[in-house]
Structure formats: structure tokens, C-alpha cells
Amino acid sequence: MTNTAAYLEKYDMEDLYHLAVNTGVTDEKALGKDELITKISNNLLNRDVLEYAYLYSDDAALESWRHGSEDGELGKNLSLTDVYGLYIMGLAYESLNEEDNFFILEEVLDKFEAVHTEENREARTGIQRQLNLIRAALHLYGVVEFKQIVHLFKKYYGMDVTIEEVVDMVNRSPYVITVNEKNREFVIDDMTDEQYEIIRNAQQKYKYYEPEFGKFIKFSNPGYIDESAAHETLKKWVSEHLNTNVASDYELYLHVLRMVISGRKREDISGEIKNLGHTFESKAEEDEFFELISNIVRQTRHFQYRGKSEAELGQRTIVREVKVGRNDPCPCGSGKKYKKCCGKAV
Structure with a gap:
């Protein structure tokens, strides 16, 4: 099979321990990194491991696996969202040469039909x-x-x-x-x-x-955005003001939204807006834009409110800087690390 050691070398020990459990490696805590990587690599294509991946992978990962089994090229150049369920099983990896570009192991693509049985489909549904x-x-x-x-x-x-x-x-x-x-x-x-x-x-x-x-x-779905009227207004604003030669309307909208959710400072957001093709002509125009941003923050659901938003609670919104480390949980609540979610560039 493809030598996965180069990809697994990027994992820290805690991630390898978790991957070892998923792939049926026993006594993982007693093994050194090289031994752990060897045992994980040897177990990846076991029938029971592949069936486990089939049953427990999220829908996006399963669809990427299915499409890739039909055409190997469709198993390449994928996003983390596309392969998340397979990524945490060690069946998909991030390219060593291109960050945020994922692929499914070729050997895994060939195994899809073997585990795509009626019995497994029924079990997976439940x-x-x-x-x-x-x-x-x-x-x-x-x-x-x-x-x-x-x-x-x-x-x-x-x-x-x-x-x-x-x-x-x-x-x-x-x-x-x-x-x-x-x-x-x-x-x-x-x-x-x-x-x-x-x-x-x-x-x-x-x-x-x-x-x-x-x-x-x-x-x-960790990528789901509970959009309000303020979000729709931001989409329209982006479409009318930003340079779509850089990226699509929706990608630009997500980029601005990520800056808002991650707590970027006002001057940083204004600077990035300028880089993307729009300079505020007056303070009044800029204030109007940041009032829209405040409305979006008020509509965002928060863990500390048990899924409610500030708007639903009648809280007063204060837009402030929040420093988020690359390895911290993403403030959007996706459950992914910030660098793998809102911390990604467009």
C-alpha cells in the first residue's frame, strides 16, 4: 500500500493514540511513535477497520469516498469537510505540499464497494x-x-x-x-x-x-451557518462592493464572516475590506457597515448561552478583539481547530 508514514509523521502523539484506537491497535500507549505509525499503517486496510469507517463516517466523507471509487480523480483535491470522517480514521490525508488540500488513499477508494453492502447501509442509517x-x-x-x-x-x-x-x-x-x-x-x-x-x-x-x-x-453539519436577515444583507453588500476577481461572492462573504466570528479588530477588518476592493468613502459609511457587523454578532449562537443568540436573550452586543490561537477551538462552534475552520484564508 502507499507509504503513509510521511503523512502520519505530522500527527502528534495524542492524535496517533486516537487513530490507533480507531484502527484496532492495542496497547498504543506502550508504543513509540515509529512503532505506532507502523501498526496503524498495517491496520488501515483491514476489513473491520474499513467497515467501521463506512458506518461512522459523516455523509460528506462517505459521498467523497463513493465518488472517488467511481473516478479516482474525484478522490483528490478535497476539503477537510469533504473527508473529515475518513481523515480521523487515517484513510484521508492533507497534501504535504499544499495546505488544506486533502485526498483519499487510492487503496481505500478501491475498497468502497466491498463495504457498501445492504447490511452496512441499513446499519449506518441508524x-x-x-x-x-x-x-x-x-x-x-x-x-x-x-x-x-x-x-x-x-x-x-x-x-x-x-x-x-x-x-x-x-x-x-x-x-x-x-x-x-x-x-x-x-x-x-x-x-x-x-x-x-x-x-x-x-x-x-x-x-x-x-x-x-x-x-x-x-x-x-459543522459547516452550517444559521443565517439571519443580517447575514443576507452582508451577502448583498459583499456582492455589490468587493472584487469578485479575487474569489466568488460566496467565498468573499465567508471570508468576511470568518473575520467577524473570530473577533478581528475593526481596523483589521477595514484593512482587509480595502484589500478586497472597497475603500469606505466616509466614517458614516464605515459606521453603517460595522452596525451590520454588530447585528451579525448579535444573531450568532453561542455556547455560553446554550445555543441561543444575544438577540434572543436581549443582550447588548460589544464588538471586541478576541485572540484565537491557530490550535484553539474555532469560535464558530464547529468543533474543529481554528486553523482548519474559520482561520483558513479564502
């Missing part, structure tokens, strides 16, 4: 249905009590599940979700201890946001 509810809750709340997940299964699916069954489902999944037994909570990936304490303490005074099911389940 697994993904449950995982999507858990993902949606984590993307909305960041920190969520065991009992809330049990409540959501009953509310949205009519399922009477126990806390033990939900914890088992999370532990069996390949996704990095912290199970905090002491506080009886699930915590989204990569949240620091400091962030956890701030968010958990702030949450206590709020009830969980529970929209109708069609909207709730959209949050299972």
Missing part, C-alpha cells in the same frame, strides 16, 4: 441518525449534560435511551468527544480547560435552545 443528534447538540451547546442528550433523543426521535447507552455510543464513535463523568457532560473537541470553565459557568443560568427538529439537525 448509527448516523444517532450521531447526528449528538453532533448537533455539541455544535450548538459546546458543553451538554448527559440528561439533555437523553431528553433530545426522546423529544426528536421518540427514543427511550439510557445515559449509559448514549455514553457507549459516543465512546464507540471515532470522533474526539470528551466524556466528563464527574459532571455528567459531553464536551466538544479541543475545548481548553479554561474555556470549559468559562462556558460551563455561564451556561447555568440559561435553558437549552431547542428549535423544531428540521432546524436542530442542520447543526450536525
Whole structure:
């Protein structure tokens, strides 16, 4: 098979330990990095590992795998969103030469039909249905009590599940979700201890946001944006003012939105707007634009409000700088690291 060692060398030990568990490596903590990489590489194409990847990969990753199995070129030049479920299984990698350009291993592409059986399709439907509810809750709340997940299964699916069954489902999944037994909570990936304490303490005074099911389940997609009228206004503004030779209207809109969500300073945003083709002709025009930005911030859903927005709570918006490290959790709540989400350039 393709030598994956060069790609796995980029992983830190914690990521390798997690990948080892996903690929059936035992006693991973007793192994050095080279041994760990060798064992993971040897296990990647085992039938049970491939079936596990099929059952637990998100829909975007499964579709990329399926299309790639039909045409190998479609398994190249992919985004992290396209391959996330396979990436965390070690079946997809980021190009060593081009950041944010992912591909699925050729040998894996050839194995799709072998695991795409009627039995696996049926099993996957049930697994993904449950995982999507858990993902949606984590993307909305960041920190969520065991009992809330049990409540959501009953509310949205009519399922009477126990806390033990939900914890088992999370532990069996390949996704990095912290199970905090002491506080009886699930915590989204990569949240620091400091962030956890701030968010958990702030949450206590709020009830969980529970929209109708069609909207709730959209949050299972980490790329989903709960757009308001202010977002639509920003889209129109971008289309009318920014240079579409640089990127498409939608890419420019996302770029501006990422700057807003990540807490960039006003002068930095104004400077980037100028780089993208528009100079504010007056302070009044600039103030009007940043009033729009304030409205977007007010409409953004926050972990500390248990999925509610400042607008829904009647909070006063203060637009301020928030320093976000490249390896910190993305402020948008996707569960990905900032460098792999809103921290990416257009």
C-alpha cells in the first residue's frame, strides 16, 4: 500500500493514540511513535477497520469516498469537510505540499464497494441518525449534560435511551468527544480547560435552545451557518462592493464572516475590506457597515448561552478583539481547530 508514514509523521502523539484506537491497535500507549505509525499503517486496510469507517463516517466523507471509487480523480483535491470522517480514521490525508488540500488513499477508494453492502447501509442509517443528534447538540451547546442528550433523543426521535447507552455510543464513535463523568457532560473537541470553565459557568443560568427538529439537525453539519436577515444583507453588500476577481461572492462573504466570528479588530477588518476592493468613502459609511457587523454578532449562537443568540436573550452586543490561537477551538462552534475552520484564508 502507499507509504503513509510521511503523512502520519505530522500527527502528534495524542492524535496517533486516537487513530490507533480507531484502527484496532492495542496497547498504543506502550508504543513509540515509529512503532505506532507502523501498526496503524498495517491496520488501515483491514476489513473491520474499513467497515467501521463506512458506518461512522459523516455523509460528506462517505459521498467523497463513493465518488472517488467511481473516478479516482474525484478522490483528490478535497476539503477537510469533504473527508473529515475518513481523515480521523487515517484513510484521508492533507497534501504535504499544499495546505488544506486533502485526498483519499487510492487503496481505500478501491475498497468502497466491498463495504457498501445492504447490511452496512441499513446499519449506518441508524448509527448516523444517532450521531447526528449528538453532533448537533455539541455544535450548538459546546458543553451538554448527559440528561439533555437523553431528553433530545426522546423529544426528536421518540427514543427511550439510557445515559449509559448514549455514553457507549459516543465512546464507540471515532470522533474526539470528551466524556466528563464527574459532571455528567459531553464536551466538544479541543475545548481548553479554561474555556470549559468559562462556558460551563455561564451556561447555568440559561435553558437549552431547542428549535423544531428540521432546524436542530442542520447543526450536525459543522459547516452550517444559521443565517439571519443580517447575514443576507452582508451577502448583498459583499456582492455589490468587493472584487469578485479575487474569489466568488460566496467565498468573499465567508471570508468576511470568518473575520467577524473570530473577533478581528475593526481596523483589521477595514484593512482587509480595502484589500478586497472597497475603500469606505466616509466614517458614516464605515459606521453603517460595522452596525451590520454588530447585528451579525448579535444573531450568532453561542455556547455560553446554550445555543441561543444575544438577540434572543436581549443582550447588548460589544464588538471586541478576541485572540484565537491557530490550535484553539474555532469560535464558530464547529468543533474543529481554528486553523482548519474559520482561520483558513479564502
